[in-house]
Amino acid sequence: xxxxxxxxxxxxxxLWPNAPLAPYTTFQIGGPADWLYDATSADDLxxxxxxxxxxDLPWFVLxxxxxxxxxxxxxxxxxxxxxxxxxxxGPDGVLWSESGAVVQDLVLETVRDGWSGLEHYIGIPSTVxxxxxxxxxxxxxxxxxxxxxxxxxxxxxxxxxSQEGERRVVDASYxxxxxxxxxxxxxxxxVLSARLQLTxxxxxxxxxxxxxxxxxxxSRHPWLGIHPSAGSIFQKIDGVGAxxxxxxxxxxxxRVGDAQISHIHANIMVNLGHATAAExxxxxxxxxxxxxxxxxxxxxxxxGFIGEF
Numbered sequence: 001x002x003x004x005x006x007x008x009x010x011x012x013x014x015l016w017p018n019a020p021l022a023p024y025t026t027f028q029i030g031g032p033a034d035w036l037y038d039a040t041s042a043d044d045l046x047x048x049x050x051x052x053x054x055x056d057l058p059w060f061v062l063x064x065x066x067x068x069x070x071x072x073x074x075x076x077x078x079x080x081x082x083x084x085x086x087x088x089x090g091p092d093g094v095l096w097s098e099s100g101a102v103v104q105d106l107v108l109e110t111v112r113d114g115w116s117g118l119e120h121y122i123g124i125p126s127t128v129x130x131x132x133x134x135x136x137x138x139x140x141x142x143x144x145x146x147x148x149x150x151x152x153x154x155x156x157x158x159x160x161x162s163q164e165g166e167r168r169v170v171d172a173s174y175x176x177x178x179x180x181x182x183x184x185x186x187x188x189x190x191v192l193s194a195r196l197q198l199t200x201x202x203x204x205x206x207x208x209x210x211x212x213x214x215x216x217x218x219s220r221h222p223w224l225g226i227h228p229s230a231g232s233i234f235q236k237i238d239g240v241g242a243x244x245x246x247x248x249x250x251x252x253x254x255r256v257g258d259a260q261i262s263h264i265h266a267n268i269m270v271n272l273g274h275a276t277a278a279e280x281x282x283x284x285x286x287x288x289x290x291x292x293x294x295x296x297x298x299x300x301x302x303x304g305f306i307g308e309f
Contacts, residue, residue, distance in 0.1 A: 006055030007035065007078070010048060014038040021070050021307075024062055024081060026125050028228040029277050030070025031307065033079040040083045042098045042192040046161045049190055052078045053165065060306060061190055063100065063127035067134065067231050072277045073308035082129060084192070089115060093198040094156065099129030099191040103136070111210060116201030119209045120149040123217045125224065125231075129191040132158060133184045135177045142212035151196075152177035158194035163187045180235065180302060222262045227270035233284060234267055235302040242291075242299055243267030249290040256282045277309055 001017040019036035022028050035057075039045040045061070052059035058077030062068075082100035089095050093115055097106060103126045107118045120140035121131070130136070131151045139145040157171045176183045183189065222229060234242035246252075246266035254261045258275035261283065262268040269283055288299045 001034070004035075004055050004057065006051045006057070007037075009051060010037060011044075014040070019079070021062070021065075021074060021079065025065030025068060025070060025230075026224055026228055027065070027069060027230045027275075027280070028271050029072075029275060029280065031072050031074030031277075033075045033077070033307075035078045036081060037078065038081045038083045039100070041086065042084050042159070045080065045082060045084050045099070045190070046167060046192055048078075048080045049161055050165065052080070061129070063130040064102065064125045066125040066130065067302070068304045068306055069230055069277055069280055071305070071307035071309035075307035082127060089113065089198070093117075093200065095196045095198055096193065097128050097196070098193045099127060099132075099158075101128050102126075103128060103131055107210070110198060111203065111206040114201060114203045114206070115198040116206055117154040117196060117198035119201075119206050120213065121151070122210045122213050128194055132175065132191050132194060133182060134180055135182055137179070138213065140213055141209050142216065145216075150177065154196045154198060156195040156197050159192045160189045161192055162189050167192070220265055222264050222268060222270050227262065227272070229262070229268050229270045230303050232265075232267045233269050233301060233303055234287075234299040237297060237299075240297065241267075245291045245295055245297055245299070246287050249287070249294055251287055251290060254283070254286070256280075256286065259283045261287065281309060 014037055016036045018032045020032050021030035037048055039048045061080045061082050063082050084098035084100035087097035087101050103121050107122050110118050120138045121136055126136055136151040137148050140149045155172055157169050159169050161167055243266040251261050252266050253263050257279035258272040259279035260270050260272055262270050291297050291299050
């Protein structure tokens with residue numbers, strides 16, 4: 001394939017045509033992108049997005065590939081894999097990180113150095129950019145688990161490439177953090193880097209929280225290393241729970257091909273080995289019909305559907 005002129009300014013050694021996307025998603029599902037590029041810094045990420053916009057190419061930024069289902073026919077356009085991972089922690093506990101840094105890596109590093117603020121998110125697959133996009137959250141700490149800990153609790157500000165092509169630093173008032181929602185769901189702004197405020201903590205207690213959270217998650221969520229998934233499929237229904245409704249329809253373990261509703265968590269669908277996006281979509285539709293018919297609730301997907309199905 002001939003490289004589009006607007007992409008010729010990018011590093012050719014990190015630009016691939018007709019690249020399969022399944023290996024770069026937690027679901028391990030998805031056809032090829034016309035072009036895949038690894039952006040290795042915030043500047044590189046901004047340049048790649050700008051090039052795609054100038055070329056009028058369809059594009060999207062891929063982090064760890066969680067919370068998405070990519071179509072079996074792939075994506076006709078330009079996929080930018082965010083590999084911008086530079087970060088540093090100041091003596092005041094301010095963590096500056098590019099948006100492609102993996103949250104789990106930052107958790108382990110900050111806990112090792114005695115900084116508190118990210119330990120609640122151990123085991124959740126996300127980059128910093130993805131964490132801000134979704135307002136990453138988890139019930140912690142144990143044993144009460146009475147409070148939802150949000151990434152917005154430690155957020156200071158972030159640099160974005162705006163929908164209009166402007167690089168600017170924005171604070172929480174711009175991002176409008178909500179539950180599984182931010183301004184990034186409604187505008188094509190992209191996070192380039194962020195600053196988070198951590199606090200000094202007792203390493204012993206921080207490691208205890210890591211162990212408690214990993215144990216708690218492991219007993220309630222299928223392990224990605226064994227059963228790939230995209231995380232929760234449907235949006236939260238206050239006071240009811242999408243997973244509980246699906247479970248009460250007797251659908252745990254129900255499968256279409258190699259796509260299966262998890263035996264452990266009914267709001268998670270897993271890839272048993274060779275699941276296709278079409279099979280996942282059929283499983284989603286089946287769960288929606290069953291819950292609608294039995295309880296009258298409409299299940300709304302919270303994952304993103306990307307590409308051609």
